[in-house]
Amino acid sequence: xxxxxxxxxxxxxxxxxxxxxxxxxxxxxxxxxxxxxxxxxxxxxxxxxxxxxxxxxxxxxxxxxxxxxxxxxxxxxxxxxxxxxxxxxxxxxxxxxxxx
Numbered sequence: 001x002x003x004x005x006x007x008x009x010x011x012x013x014x015x016x017x018x019x020x021x022x023x024x025x026x027x028x029x030x031x032x033x034x035x036x037x038x039x040x041x042x043x044x045x046x047x048x049x050x051x052x053x054x055x056x057x058x059x060x061x062x063x064x065x066x067x068x069x070x071x072x073x074x075x076x077x078x079x080x081x082x083x084x085x086x087x088x089x090x091x092x093x094x095x096x097x098x099x100x
Contacts, residue, residue: 004033013043019050022058031061042073049079054087066097076100
């Protein structure tokens with residue numbers, strides 16, 4: 001299960017801090033929290049410093065977020081633990097998503 005904290009900076013930037021597991025159980029909640037914001041922001045930062053696992057369902061959600069925000073802005077993923085970054089690398093998402 002994942003825990004979600006959102007913080008908005010002005011009207012254009014949203015920080016989403018996730019923790020725990022991003023999987024088939026938690027991804028719908030993450031999408032429910034993030035998707036409505038994507039039409040009104042220019043910058044989305046996803047902080048994964050406390051995430052210890054991401055499944056393919058979570059990866060697909062991140063790709064979807066990027067596709068929705070790209071015409072108007074940028075998405076970046078920060079503070080990824082090495083073991084979680086390895087999952088991004090295994091599927092090539094480290095080349096598709098903006099990971100800092």
